[in-house]
Amino acid sequence: MGHSFFMETKNACPVCRAKKFIPRFIKNGYPIERCSSCGFERAVMHESYTKLTDRYYTKGYFTGEKERYAYSNYAGDFSVFKKNFDSVVRLLLHFTRGRTLLDVGCAYGFFMQVAKKHGFDVFGIDVSAHAIREAKEIFGGNVNHGRFDEVIFPPASFDAITMLDVFEHFDDPASSVRRARKLLNRDGILVIETNDTQSLWAKMFGRDWHFYIPPQHLSFFSAANMTMLLEKEGFRVEAIRYSGKWIPLRYALHLARSIRGSKLAESLYHRVRDMWLGRLPLYINFFDHMIVIARKI
Numbered sequence: 001m002g003h004s005f006f007m008e009t010k011n012a013c014p015v016c017r018a019k020k021f022i023p024r025f026i027k028n029g030y031p032i033e034r035c036s037s038c039g040f041e042r043a044v045m046h047e048s049y050t051k052l053t054d055r056y057y058t059k060g061y062f063t064g065e066k067e068r069y070a071y072s073n074y075a076g077d078f079s080v081f082k083k084n085f086d087s088v089v090r091l092l093l094h095f096t097r098g099r100t101l102l103d104v105g106c107a108y109g110f111f112m113q114v115a116k117k118h119g120f121d122v123f124g125i126d127v128s129a130h131a132i133r134e135a136k137e138i139f140g141g142n143v144n145h146g147r148f149d150e151v152i153f154p155p156a157s158f159d160a161i162t163m164l165d166v167f168e169h170f171d172d173p174a175s176s177v178r179r180a181r182k183l184l185n186r187d188g189i190l191v192i193e194t195n196d197t198q199s200l201w202a203k204m205f206g207r208d209w210h211f212y213i214p215p216q217h218l219s220f221f222s223a224a225n226m227t228m229l230l231e232k233e234g235f236r237v238e239a240i241r242y243s244g245k246w247i248p249l250r251y252a253l254h255l256a257r258s259i260r261g262s263k264l265a266e267s268l269y270h271r272v273r274d275m276w277l278g279r280l281p282l283y284i285n286f287f288d289h290m291i292v293i294a295r296k297i
């Protein structure tokens, strides 16, 4: 196709290195393409990743700005999110006795708070300057603003690294896994929570799957190609769980009004947003959301 060598290298599949991608559909103005060999999917970006993260993860991302397809009231819904974080920590405790933990994409530090209660020594980073300002109120110097590939940590400094609902936000997931391996101790654990493109739910909805929301989500995995990537980068996958999540009613309505453009959700959202009913926790499980536990080998 007349690509230069460097273009081809950059555009190769981060999982299997194949160079052939097949266009699937366009969503929010971004083409989504699929690796013809392993099925890894990605959004084709039209701006630099740093520019994107600077403009996208502003305060509105956490406070209900409609165009962000994100949180309704992140701070106000902590009590509900805490239930999910608590199950992740409990799962993690089956795989490590270590105590130092880095949460990549730590947002306001809510997962860190829960992990700390369970005895972890916690650190966090996030690309959102707003979120890190909030997290610093509690964690001070233990949290840093920046991308995972630019914030400096000494090698082998963590027993566990968590990437909870953030892996799909990366434009270069392979380098994130490589970096996690460098920062983990011997036998260290990497936890990745993301959604599965081979789930029944994903296949049923196709381009309308709620998880296809570029430019927030850029990289899309299945259990199979996630395992392939982790093994290639020096990890052994020890468990993959399809667990459900607690989400507050107002957050569910906010996603439905923004991602789906639902008029009903829009009107209900405005009615319940500031009521106790808005915080009502709903348990959802479409079996399209996976928690992957991998060990450094």
Ligand SMILES: [Zn+2]
Binding pocket: 013, 014, 015, 016, 017, 018, 035, 036, 037, 038, 039, 040
């Ligand atoms: Zn591939």
